[in-house]
Amino acid sequence: MSDSEDMPLAERKKQIINNNNNHHSTDDDNIDSGSDSDTPLGKRKRPPVRKKVIDDDDDDGDYQSSDSAAPLSKRTRPDIKRSSYKEESDDASYGSPSVSKKSSSSLSDAGESSDSDTPLAAKKKPVAKASTNGSSNGTARVKKEPKYKEESSSDSDVPLSKKSSTSSKTKAKPSKSIKVKEEPEEPTLGKSKSAIDSKQTSSKKRIKDEPDSKSNAKRIKKEEEEADEEEEHAWWLQERENEDDSVKWKTLVHNGVYFPPPYVPHGVKMKYDGKPVTLAPEVEEVASFFGALLYTEHAENPVFQQNFFKDFSKLAKKHKTVPEITSFGKCDFTPLYEHFQNEKEKKKNMTKEEKNAQKAEKQALEEHYGVCYLDGRKEKVGNFRIEPPGLFRGRGKHPKTGCLKLRVMPEQVTLNLSKDAPIPKAPEGHKWGKIVHDDTKTWLATWKENVNDSTKYVFLAAGSSLKGQSDFKKFETARELKKCVADIRKAYMTDLKDKKMFIRQRATAMYLIDRLALRAGNEKGEDEADTVGCCSLRYEHVTLEKPNLLHLDFLGKDSIRFQKTMEVDEQVFKNIRLFKREPAQEGDELFDRLKTSELNKHLQSLMKGLTAKVFRTYNASFTFQDQLKKLTPANGTVAEKLLAYNRANREVAVLCNHQRAVSKGHALQMDKIVDKIRALKYQKMKLKRTILTLEPKLKKKRPELLEPESDLEEDWIIEYEAQLMEKEREKIKLKFDKENEKRKENKEKPLSAKELKEMLKEVDAREKELAKERKTGVVPGSKGATVEKCDAQMLKLDDRIAATRTTMVDKVGFCIAEENKQTALSTSKINYIDPRISAAWCQKYDVPLEKIFTKTLREKFKWAMTVDGNWEF
């Protein structure tokens, strides 16, 4: 009976549940919390002692899985009232009062324990064990050291592609693979690549040799296309034997990685304490990193500034910069900023030849480093460029944002390739850190980065077979989940009421992951931005509202705000209330007994390959297909169908909470409008005061005149008035200049500087007046002002304010819609929606593929394009 392998899932599940539940009841909890107490206190604040009694206030028997376990398609979508966009303002609604918390005591429900007689300890173990032993994934884990399989032919001089092209079993176009070999693209990989090698140091030479660049470029393109055609691996048409998929390649040949060129000093001097400083090139480089970012959000961020300055001043000191740079406030990077602006300008104005030369150079690089041979087949390399030095741009409130990211040296880089592959030459005067031959890894190169000590890799491009295969696998796993998701849902709905806290938490977490497409929520370190996922949700991220509303508000991956409200199952509501009650403090974890590893272990036991993120993939793809079915007008035009497609896509993007900061231009526009409104309000305020100055008695009659305008702050007013005056002055100067020009033409005597001063005096006077008005609130207004006139003007202003507001709202609404169409959609399209759904849809509804997939996406998804119109996820 114990062998659960081939038992229907539902039953297996039952068994597990039973196993867990039999036996002594309340002690379950003891055991549970007992284990908790082993964990260091520091980590978990909750007192381990407190015996957990499960609350079920309203008591249990009533549980019906029926509706809640219904497949997603059936369920009504969580009613999401979500404030759509990333809003800074937040503060908002954290601690809603309504929440239970105190309604505490009531519930030590004895009744619950009904079937509580299995000794937990006894039962629990086998289950856990079984999942690790029994499941087949333990099998392959023998290989400690990478095994490299020798190719039969040992002649390493032969281009590898040739060798294996003969051996590869299925060819899309079997016959002609040989022809390619005569073409000149190969040699770069073998040995004769001197042209490029020299490029690392001196790049220009090559360009000269290029003949007419235009036709050349065209020719290259053509060649490329042809080459592509000839080599189609079409792994997706191959029989899928149960290969050992831990081995990723038989042969791997590549040209190493490209290092950014050494720093070339520009000699532009930043200022310190108002004076230009001479910097050593190394120091200048870092100053320039900051200079280039001036006026961006990063450079304005105090943490960024501090981190940058710490590294920068240290470096400056090391190079004995005079004067010593000790204060960020005294640094003036604007000359550097301007320098880069100029450079940009120059770049824009480059001649056609220059531009083409650059292009050619880039292409040469791509041809050399951008390709590799995997099992003899040509494949694209993704990020062959070693990340250049710069300032670390950590997102959100990353504590290390702004730190100096150092230049990577070849000595730090490890290459991974075939044993008999030629080892690419390291840059002049350098050596590679290490060479390995690990065929269980897909990376070509790796190094450690200094800021976070994280490992970086060079992988194949998204369109490569390796990536395609794993993509395929990902979606197949999701489809696997589709088959058993109903059972899994049923199971976790049952578990929601389990007596053991741990199980309850796990079930509740699963519910959220499934319904809200939350990420797993691994633990994070202190040196990272404070963001969370499901398992790391904390007290303050969750609020409950009777009868069954759950508000979530937290920062997720990339510090993107997740803010949704949904109706949840009654039991989930109760559980969360219970979880919240115990920790009861900000900073405490909601699921204090749950770790992602445990969650995933459990998921594995439900279905091979199941992890938290599979739910995201599954729900995304499923929702998409579902929506597409509903929305596509069979007889519509292509445009209408596309609209449906995008709507379905948007639905998924919303589900996955994919969003992006509003574009800069947009934000700027908004700012302008907001300022415009403020300016209007300012005028209104002035008018009010004028009225009161004219007719002080009205204070009582019309108290609204005393009310300050919303959104109008002293600081802003001061600045605004200063701006007004500045504009005035400029106007006068302009007038003055014009006048003088005129006089010059007419040979008259020009106005003197004195006269200009005289003219400007008026402004000065006005400025003083304004300041006084600001203080006293007494505003005489313009000549002939009457209460009636002011009132009339005020009405007009109100109209204008209203009008401006609506344009803003329009714009915001519009832009959000637009924005969604663009960015938010792409992430789900690229990562979550099974491309076969799209391919089938195009087939079925006769929509050209290029309408929905760009060239790169078609490349990435070529494995999915062979399905027919009836294919289903």
Added chain:
DNA sequence: GAGTATACTTAGGATGTCGATG
């Protein structure tokens, strides 16, 4: 078994490109 390291996917912002528009 917790903590750490590794390897790989997912993600939004930055940058580049290209077509519409004034």
Added chain:
DNA sequence: CATCGACATCCTAAGTATACTC
């Protein structure tokens, strides 16, 4: 024909998941 904005692509940070280590 310059500018601008939409969109594609590039870049690399930030996750997940699991293997490894002590």
